[in-house]
Amino acid sequence: MITALNTQFGINGQLTFVEDASGLVVAQIDNALCRASLCLQGAHLMSWQPESQTVPVVWLSRDTKPAAGKSIRGGAPVCWPWFGAHASDSAFPGHGFARTVPWRVIESGTEPDGATRLTLRLVPSDKTRMQWPHDCNLDLTVIAGETLRMELSTENTGASDFVIGEALHTYLQIGDIGAVRVTGLEGCEYWDKVGGSNLRRQDGDIVFSGETDRVYVNTAAQCVIHDDKLKRRIYIAKSGSLSTVVWTPWIEKANKMGDMGQPDGWREMVCIESVNALENVVTVAAGARHTMIVEYRAESV
Ligand code: TA6
Secondary structure (H helix, E strand, O other): OHHHHHHHHOEOOOEEEEEOOOOOEEEEEEOOOEEEEEEOHHHEEEEEEEOOOOOOOEOEOOOOOOOOOOOOOEOEOEEOOOOOOOOOOOOOOOOOOHHHOOEEEEEEEEOOOOOEEEEEEEOOOHHHHHHOOOOEEEEEEEEEOOOEEEEEEEEEOOOOOEEEOEEEOOEEEOOOHHHEEEEOOOOOEEEEOOOOOEEEEOOOOEOOOOOEEEEEOOOOOOEEEEEOOOOEEEEEEEEOOOEEEEEEOHHHHHHHHOOOOOOOHHHHEEEEEEEEOHHHOEEEOOOOEEEEEEEEEEEEO
């Protein structure tokens, strides 16, 4: 499989497919603009570091142990076809099944600026059809260069409409959770998931002093992480998404999760997730296509 992948989709010296220690296939990208890696299971981008940055922009837990059927802690998990718990069946996986099932490569290439492009498609199975009995194609296109662009596209190839929730649940690397602030969501309403689910409105910049788990709704805004320790800003611009989730587990939840990188890996990440959830779930009409696009850029200050 590795040889066939490299023959058909490899790009010499820039895009190489390898098998990792757990037997999972990983696409390694190393071009003039960045280095990145993506696990074919879940189409899970695990790392991205542009040449201009001495510290990765996408965070990956040092405790994560990729394994077949298991979600990876960090990177950019693809949450689909629902976000959070399944609406009616608690036996179904949180954040959907897309991030733990096989995807296959359908296209690769080099962009005019030298960025590497890779497109993957989710491979349906009896298991996924049991949870999601709709005819559709789910594709993720990743363009890795000085910026990181991710396009999650749902094509409804069936005869009836369906509704999806989705997210690119991206973990961004920061110097310290106590030394960052997030702008862009001022004035937006959000569901505060800490201690229940209360609707509140964002007042000013977002700063962190405890577990934070917020679903901002009805917003297409770009977010910016201002990192005073790493002296950089990370811009997260999106289209086709009306929800944004801001999440840090803080110490207690991080220790319970056990895979956030002991002792305090949780301090070096914050999730700014581009989402369609709650009142922003998306109806994809029969024969139609819905695409959510996110572009990440880091700028030293
Ligand atoms: O997006 C925030 C969140 O929904 C949190 O509530 C927390 O559960 C986080 O996702 C991680 O979820 P996971 O299933 O990846 O452990």
